[in-house]
Amino acid sequence: MTTKERIMQESMKLFSVHGFAGVSVRSIAKEVGVENSALYKHFKNKQAIFDAIVDESQERFLQKYKELDFSRINTPKALEDLCITMFLYQTKDSWVTMFRRMLVMEMFKNPQMAEVYKHIFIDMPIQFQTKLFQSLIDQGKLRKGNAEVMSMELYSPFFLYHLVEEETQKLEPLLRQHVENFIHNYMEK
Structure with missing residues (x-):
């Protein structure tokens, strides 16, 4: 280093x-x-x-998104695995957890930090999922609907648990069930 x-x-x-x-x-x-x-x-x-x-953290997130092959997200299991992979990255990676903690502390004092937090932990995930869901809608794999609203619906529980420490063994099965429910509601049969 x-x-x-x-x-x-x-x-x-x-x-x-x-x-x-x-x-x-x-x-x-x-x-x-x-x-x-x-x-x-x-x-x-x-x-x-x-x-x-902040710049390094944004770059790390973009790199992580690039590592994930969104074109392979064409099965329910692939979507479920993607969600869990990103959640674990955002909650278990030491750099990301320190960065998030730092932003949370600073965002109430500094509007710029609040904007950075929103961009990285809300806007970026929603934008990536919206793009993915719109592609799946266009391919006929997801029911027609508003891809951004679908993204918000899927991401919300994941986002909520970014801010609290929760035992992974307890939380992961619940999040997987959440993704399964999402797939059941939106995937074309």
């Missing part, structure tokens, strides 16, 4: 616990094990670190 990556990683850990205002450049440098001057070689200021974390 490069020094720049370590700075971002340790900053995210600190921001996700203490909030942006509660973290100093000095505390970040201390956690990374470098002098303040070394930190400034990579980032102009604390805000630049925060912005780099």
